[in-house]
Amino acid sequence: MALLELNDVVAGYGPTTVLHGVSLSVDEGGIVALLGANGAGKTTTLRAISSTVRRTGRVVFDGHDISSHAPENVARLGIAHVPEGRGTLGQLTVWENLQMGAYIRRGGVAKADYDRVCEYFAWIPERRRQVAATLSGGEQQMLAIARALMMRPRMLLLDEPSLGLAPLIVQEIFKIVRAINEQDKVTVLVVEQNASIALQASAHAYV
Template identity: 50%
Template sequence: MSEALRTPLLSVRGVETYYGNIIALKGVDIDVHEGEIVTLIGANGAGKSTLMMTIFGSPRARNGQIHYEGRDITRLATHEIARLRIAQSPEGRRIFPRMTVMENLQMGAAIDGYAHFEEDLAAMFTLFPRLKERVAQRGGTLSGGEQQMLAIARALMSRPRLLMLDEPSLGLAPLIVRQIFDAIRELNRSQKLTVFLVEQNAFHALKLAHRGYVLVNGVVTMSGSGQELLARPEVRAAYLEGGRH
């Protein structure tokens, strides 16, 4: 079936989001199909994180619609959206710093009712061996890279159908960035996990993604395959020059 005829797993149509009287998203249209990695790139302040949070219901879209699995979720509360097997690893990681690695992972598994806890825990320790070494350590004492691994693992413990990652490479050393992106690629390859990735690191994000969108001042200005966007001179000039890590 062609891309145009398939019903997207996630569909954003004409979404406008405001902070007070300031419009942050100006009629955004984005599709994410099942089994895809889709990335949204753009400069700091373009509205990328706002879109991620709007999909999750906070802030709420003032206009437009958000559909997931064909269902309109535009007006659902955040906790109701989380129960639909959508998981988010937010910008800044936001793990529970006073809880141990194990306790953080238990919090992630609570949405799934701990039905597959031991199996999923073993899978996370295979994906991120460092977490197994730190299992009894408090989250706040981990390095930035370890905290990002924990944030992603905590999201995965809920067995999501759609994983939304907001700036997973932010502030991390290049070697750790590669490890994080390799893990995302492996999850998509082995489990067909659908990933919506918001990233400032355009080079890594577009290399990883099947498709991408460029957001400029709350407006989608370009879209295409990851390779197509990597090759476009305007993308290279704005986001890639000197930006390879």
């Protein structure tokens, strides 16, 4: 059963149209890859889903039309977007970044979410007071994913999680993504230029 559906979505920036009638679906509980070269509209597709770009067409999540939803309402429905470039707040600590992810959660529930996040990222507790900008690139990418998990999402949108990272770190990140999918039943739509690693992790792909 499809958790997410895009029907004839057109999106762009100002007068420039980037997506020309995109349609796709992502089954609940799966990992789907969106592949393609730079400029193909992959990032814009994720932004269209999370409502952070001008768009027309229909976006349906869990059977509900969310085409007119504001970004914060899309997030509250359970869609967490990890943008290209990691998107961590470098001047804040690891803990403060995680708190930003938990803004839609309540105190006791957020604590349970934090404990769960630390099961995936065991280095976080001892580094929680470290300023995010001083983390390695791989750690910043992991922190961005961890922050998204603090929302307890039903769906993760990952934009180029391998960008600029060493192959061993990329393997580790995708291992964690698969674990999140399998253990917490989080549906994943991942945008990647690294087709090999994306296809290893995903059930199917769009090009």
